[in-house]
Amino acid sequence: MTGLALRSLRRRASAFTATFLAVFLGAALLMSFGAMLDVAGDATGTARNTLLTVGLVVGGWGLLLVAFAVTSTQSLAVRQRAEEIALLRSAGATPGQVARMIIAECLLVAVAGGVLAIVPGWALGHGVLALMHDGAMVPETVGYAFGPCALGVGLGVTFASALTGGVFAARRAVRGTTVASGDEAGGLGRGRIIAAAVLLAAASGEAVTTATVMRGKGLDAMATSGQADIVAALALALLAPALVGGAARALAGPLRALGAVGDLVLAGLARRSRRLAAVVLPIILFTGIGIGTLHLQATENAASAGRAASADDRSVEVLNLVVIGMIILFAAIMLVNTLVAAVADRRREFGQQRLAGAAPGQVLAAVAVESAVLAALGIAAGTVASAFTSVPFAVARTGSALPAGGPLIFVGVAALAVVLTGGTAWLAARRALRAPAVAAVA
Amino acid sequence: MSGREHTGRGEAPREALRLENVGKVHGTDGNRVRALAGVSLRLAAGTFTAVMGPSGSGKSTLLQCAAGLDRPTEGRVFLAGAELAGRSEAALTRFRRERVGFVFQRFNLLPTLTVLQNVLLPAKLAGRRANRAAAADILARVGLGDRLHHLPAELSGGQQQRVAIARALVTAPDVVFADEPTGALDLRSARDVLALLSEAVRVHGRTVVMVTHDPVAASYADRVVFLADGALAGSLDAPTAEAVAERMTRLAAAVERGAAA
């Protein structure tokens, strides 16, 4: 089966690019912060605490994000190959063989991505430590170390996510029918609902703690509020299939008014809600974390505006922005990554639409409308998630529920999300339309 | 549409399709395959034509060039009197959705749309008000009146192909092209599909061009046109399955001799 997995990987390289990128970037990100735990081995006192905090906190968020990205791109890749898997099964492959093949593919991709991430992860960790040296959070005498923690966290998390994702994807792939069905909507699984509820409870807990216990405790409020938006965004991302289904019901009227293009979008939203949810997921993470953290920092800046900022404040700000920048960059790349994979896979569907009489412009229009709906949905959910961080922190720091920074933060992040989503989908769709319609459905 | 024009004595039959010296080379430099060479063909409206030939003889290429799905590299194609050349992709699409219907071996129904939505789609894409009654009527005619709200995946192959035929016929096209429409079907479903295609011609006056490799399927047509190595290799009027099979055997042998020489 490993042989089969290898061959299938080589032929279907494009389907695995998204997973590979998620693993590669995720492992590099995790290794760079995992390295802070290695560095902490040589440090003492506050420097040691700071290093451990940065390593553990960022590692913790990163872990969730990376696990999510890897699992979601993997299930997308397997879903795209439903037809191929059905063929394999009708050719006599047992469910066990197919499952082993899928898991082997996932692990091969994870090993390749993880190993290649070691050098960039090492360099990135160097950069993070340099920032902490500059901010005098860690004395220059504490040198860089990249050892078991970095490798263990980086490789361990990505491999474990790949394995878990592979097992889930394999289970789904071999369960039930052997033919891809037109209706992939389906409700949320119980596991998904429970996980979302637990995450939402955790985010709410952090929000309440920030707004009450940490009230007036200054900068420390950041520790409890910083990741609430991430946790809330993950919870909403888990519910994304239901959100897409809800959008389909809510928008049925206006979409139908758009004629055939609207019909196509509506049918996709209603019957491909799981596949489209994979696109909404990174939009929620991107906007949730982006808006939440920028408001948090703006509130902090406003709260400490009266007094001269200390070196400590500045380095916290820089570190905060670097960490968040990396996580947002990761989410943005995942967004582009997932969209490219999702759209490229629809070559056949676009070909079928064209054979039914859709002009290329109409296919593109349907993609544009669909992207707009998905972006709006992701931004709405992301904004809700961001409030779990920004509002309690504003309460704790300034006593007002309104975070500083004004509407510009929302507008900027939302615009970026729209441009990334729309631009990527548009370009990917144009590419997918280049082949003649008959060739695309062959 | 007024439907068929019965060809009275002395009156020239209305022409549905004309190919003039059509040639097609696939691929670019380095990797060229000549799929068609000097094909000239004229089909009257209201006729049922089968195209046969060994695998790789250019049947699909011929159909796609004739239907405006592919552009020939030489020659001219006229569909119901209008020339296809020199149109943009969007213009070709508009032309196709008004004048042409397709049926493919693999159905190519949209998987997220119901049976009825699939049949309504071409008209809606053309910006016309969808005539639900006409769509439901034609679906009833192909025996799927009780499946309007099913998804294609919930139907058998034969039923899906009947939906595809309903979709191809609902816009009252000048020509319906079918590329091995029975290739993926069991014997019974294949017969239903062939009966529907010939009913479209005999009763409703449509023009049908069908690629097939099955002599029995070809015997439903008024005329069989043979293709070998991208060129026409004769035709047979009022074909019987036996005559077609015999001709195909000779053709395959000739192609083999040609390849060996």
Ligand SMILES: Nc1ncnc2c1ncn2[C@@H]1O[C@H](COP(=O)(O)OP(=O)(O)O)[C@@H](O)[C@H]1O
């Ligand atoms: N898109 C293409 N690119 C290159 N060669 C092609 C393409 N389509 C068809 N061909 C070649 O053109 C020839 C005729 O193909 P086709 O029309 O599909 O034959 P048939 O339908 O009779 O089996 C074959 O040699 C085939 O390999």
Ligand SMILES: [Mg+2]
């Ligand atoms: Mg063919």
